[in-house]
Amino acid sequence: MATTTSDYYEVLGVERSASAEDIQRAYRKLARTYHPDVNSDPGAEDLFKRVNEANEVLSDAGLRARYDKFSPQFGDDWRKVPEDFEPGASGAPFGSGAGPGVYFSGGGADFEDLLGGLFGGGSGFFGGRPTGPVPGPDVEAEIELPVEDAYAGGRRSLTMRTATGVRTIEVNIPAGVVDGQRIRLAGQGGDGYGDDAPRGDLYLFVRLAPHPRYRVHGRDVTVELPVMPWEATLGATATVETPGGRVDVKVPAGSSSGRRLRLRGRGLPNPRGSAGDLYAEVKIVAPQRLTADQRAAWEALAATYATPGESAA
Structure with missing residues (x-):
């Protein structure tokens, strides 16, 4: 497996035409190889995360179709492309009236700085500010689970601090989550900009807590x-x-x-x-x-x- 590639198919070592079964077989083999519990190599954990990320996308029919459609033209920015944008069309997929396909990386950066850096005060913006509602940024966080909760799944309450205050999020943990797995909560990320602007998504990275047994x-x-x-x-x-x-x-x-x-x-x-x-x-x-x-x-x-x-x- 290549160590620096960003292409999910190359990460798993499968063809773009690979079946769902091929993808699962490749994922299980690589997950066993690079899991930090069995591989002490300093880079194994990062590789394990990339393998899980690739599997999460390619195992989901909807995400895989979107990835196949946009990644050849936009690479790692495939998530940012609006659903109705046609690959190969002239011009950038972002501008006035940017739709809910626009995503931002979560983190400590100021939201207006992110907007200014992405759009540069171009079409649809005045003085670096959007003229219409813009979706909020995606946010990443870790959630630590005991082995029993990972086995059984269930609901958990999380507290998230945003620019507008603190809100509680109910999370449905699917049964059988594994260490390093990513859970996507649509519309539970950062607050949007402007009236009726949708929130971004929240991505939870699962970590299994050490267990005495x-x-x-x-x-x-x-x-x-x-x-x-x-x-x-x-x-x-x-x-x-x-x-x-x-x-x-x-x-x-x-x-x-x-x-x-x-x-x-x-x-x-x-x-x-x-x-x-x-x-x-x-x-x-x-x-x-x-x-x-x-x-x-x-x-x-x-x-x-x-x-x-x-x-x-």
């Missing part, structure tokens, strides 16, 4: 499974905690610490395909308190493993 890699989840020595030796059925609740798992006889037991489809759900898997990692734990009889039994067992002619001690 679960380790998440893409959609796969790993959890420790404590078992007693006799359970690991003889085999047993043990209960493992998963983000979706408790599940019984069979521990094969002769299991050692570190053995990974795969529970297919018990990881994070995937609204567009197969759910991730859960891996129960065997961890043999010794009993902390022994009665006199229990200690004698363990000593007798140890004696059966002693080398012939040697003391078990």
